Amino acid sequence: xxxxxxxxxxxxxxxxxxxxxxxxxxxxxxxxxxxxxxxxxxxxxxxxxxxxxxxxxxxxxxxxxxxxxxxxxxxxxxxxxxxxxxxxxxxxxxxxxxxxxxxxxxxxxxxxxxxxxxxxxxxxxxxxxxxxxxxxxxxxxxxxxxxxxxxxxxxxxxxxxxxxxxxxxxxxxxxxxxxxxxxxxxxxxxxxxxxxxxxxxxxxxxxxxxxxxxxxxxxxxxxxxxxxxxxxx
Amino acid sequence: xxxxxxxxxxxxxxxxxxxxxxxxxxxxxxxxxxxxxxxxxxxxxxxxxxxxxxxxxxxxxxxxxxxxxxxxxxxxxxxxxxxxxxxxxxxxxxxxxx
Numbered sequence: 491x492x493x494x495x496x497x498x499x500x501x502x503x504x505x506x507x508x509x510x511x512x513x514x515x516x517x518x519x520x521x522x523x524x525x526x527x528x529x530x531x532x533x534x535x536x537x538x539x540x541x542x543x544x545x546x547x548x549x550x551x552x553x554x555x556x557x558x559x560x561x562x563x564x565x566x567x568x569x570x571x572x573x574x575x576x577x578x579x580x581x582x583x584x585x586x587x588x589x590x591x592x593x594x595x596x597x598x599x600x601x602x603x604x605x606x607x608x609x610x611x612x613x614x615x616x617x618x619x620x621x622x623x624x625x626x627x628x629x630x631x632x633x634x635x636x637x638x639x640x641x642x643x644x645x646x647x648x649x650x651x652x653x654x655x656x657x658x659x660x661x662x663x664x665x666x667x668x669x670x671x672x673x674x675x676x677x678x679x680x681x682x683x684x685x686x687x688x689x690x691x692x693x694x695x696x697x698x699x700x701x702x703x704x705x706x707x708x709x710x711x712x713x714x715x716x717x718x719x720x721x722x723x
Numbered sequence: 724x725x726x727x728x729x730x731x732x733x734x735x736x737x738x739x740x741x742x743x744x745x746x747x748x749x750x751x752x753x754x755x756x757x758x759x760x761x762x763x764x765x766x767x768x769x770x771x772x773x774x775x776x777x778x779x780x781x782x783x784x785x786x787x788x789x790x791x792x793x794x795x796x797x798x799x800x801x802x803x804x805x806x807x808x809x810x811x812x813x814x815x816x817x818x819x820x821x
Contacts (some may be wrong), residue, residue: 504793511796515803522807530818532737548756554754555806563745566786573735699788706786710779716752721759 510700514707517641521711524634528718531626538623543722545610546631550601551720554594555712561590562709565702568656572695577656580698584653587705589647598639602632622666631719638715641708648701655697660690736791744785751778 568583605628609616612629694709755774759767784790789797 504795504817507792508795508799515799518807519810521795522811526811526814529815533815533819552752552756556749559745559748560754562782562786563741566740568740569736570735570741582768685821703749703787706782709786710782713778713782714775717755717759721771722768 499687501689503692503694503696506696507703510703514703516713521634521637524630524637525714525718528630528634531623531630532722534575535621535626538621539627540722542627543719544623545650546720547601547604548720550597551716553701554597555716557590557594557597558709558712561594562706563706564590569695569698569702572656572698575691577659581653581656584649584656584698586647588649588653591642591649595639595642595646598635634715635719638708638711641711645701645705645708648704652698652701655694660694734791736785736788740785745749748778748781751781 564583564586568580568587571577571580571583605611611617612625612627612632617625617628726780751774754772758770761767763770783800789800
């Protein structure tokens with residue numbers, strides 16, 4: 491059996507995870523800058539931010555927090571199931587995660603529509619009549635929750651691919667003993683296929699883990715967004 | 724190859740750990756809402772940020788597996804957060820003390 495052939499199929503687990511984390515750091519800096527903007531404007535317009543924050547619906551915000559936290563649990567359970575080579579349950583948990591993400595977005599849609607219906611959106615006639623502090627608050631609210639929403643959408647697209655990947659079985663291999671004597675002569679190929687089968691599973695796991703890292707980061711960002719916009723009033 | 728195989732086959736965490744962390748996260752969400760309703764003034768901001776930090780840390784350590792990850796990942800995250808902290812603190816101080 492050729493060692494070289496087996497080696498080629500082994501994915502670089504540590505390398506791909508490091509790549510994912512590096513990407514997450516850029517996201518951290520992106521949102522970090524906006525949190526900075528929020529803190530500075532809040533410090534300068536404390537009263538207006540306080541007043542504007544009262545108009546956000548705490549219940550919707552809290553429900554969305556619970557939904558996103560639960561989706562993080564189902565995400566990590568999907569990874570745990572794939573680790574245990576239970577593709578079926580892993581797929582179920584991925585699908586539940588996608589469903590929860592969609593519910594989050596639907597809530598967000600109603601929340602935004604409600605605000606827009608009342609004439610509150612960046613540059614609206616209603617807002618131009620209000621204080622600059624309130625304008626800043628709503629500009630940051632739409633910018634930050636909007637960008638976060640885009641991240642949820644991106645996460646859902648990634649999870650869609652993950653569902654397809656987990657649903658597809660890795661290449662089936664046949665035990666050597668089950669082969670006809672003729673086929674047994676080509677046992678080398680079968681052994682290599684075994685190795686490939688394993689490596690493919692490992693590659694699926696690392697991809698799902700990286701998708702999970704992204705989904706959890708989106709959750710962490712919301713964990714900070716929620717108190718800043720809905721609670722501090 | 725061995726190192727890679729080892730990294731991927733890290734001992735899977737018991738699923739009950741994840742459920743426990745999830746329950747803790749929900750309780751902390753309840754706590755942060757309760758504290759906010761107490762109207763503690765400036766302290767409520769600090770409390771909200773502390774609770775959010777605890778929640779974020781739980782997600783990082785358990786859901787993102789940082790607790791059982793190799794050292795290099797922890798060092799990388801530390802450097803990233805350290806950089807972010809410098810940016811935030813210096814800019815904030817500059818704006819307020821200008």
